[in-house]
Amino acid sequence: MKESRLMLIQYATAVLAVALVSIHLIMQGVIYPYATAISFSNILSIYQNGFYAVFLEALLVIVLVHGFNGVRIILHEWRQTAPWSRWVDVGTVLAIVVSVGYGTRTVILALFGGVTA
Numbered sequence: 064m065k066e067s068r069l070m071l072i073q074y075a076t077a078v079l080a081v082a083l084v085s086i087h088l089i090m091q092g093v094i095y096p097y098a099t100a101i102s103f104s105n106i107l108s109i110y111q112n113g114f115y116a117v118f119l120e121a122l123l124v125i126v127l128v129h130g131f132n133g134v135r136i137i138l139h140e141w142r143q144t145a146p147w148s149r150w151v152d153v154g155t156v157l158a159i160v161v162s163v164g165y166g167t168r169t170v171i172l173a174l175f176g177g178v179t180a
Contacts, residue, residue: 110173
């Protein structure tokens with residue numbers, strides 16, 4: 064993929080991350096008192112709400128793509144040889160896939176009753 068397209072993804076995910084994280088913080092820090100928001104039973108009930116589970120999954124994907132793409136950009140600036148660039152790109156994609164997979168596993172377990180309070 065062209066570098067200009069990857070930078071566009073970086074900017075778009077930054078804007079989306081700001082919006083989604085703001086909504087998340089308002090819902091968990093303002094609507095619910097903080098002490099209630101961090102209780103395990105409350106967190107589990109939030110994950111079991113289908114709409115909020117989709118929201119958290121979107122937040123997970125957006126933040127991970129933005130973060131790992133940012134690290135990829137830093138690593139490309141650090142060294143600029145062709146083999147290094149290939150390893151960095153492959154490593155970034157693998158890191159995103161593994162991280163999203165593990166985070167999705169958590170959402171699925173909570174949503175379908177794999178975890179109980």
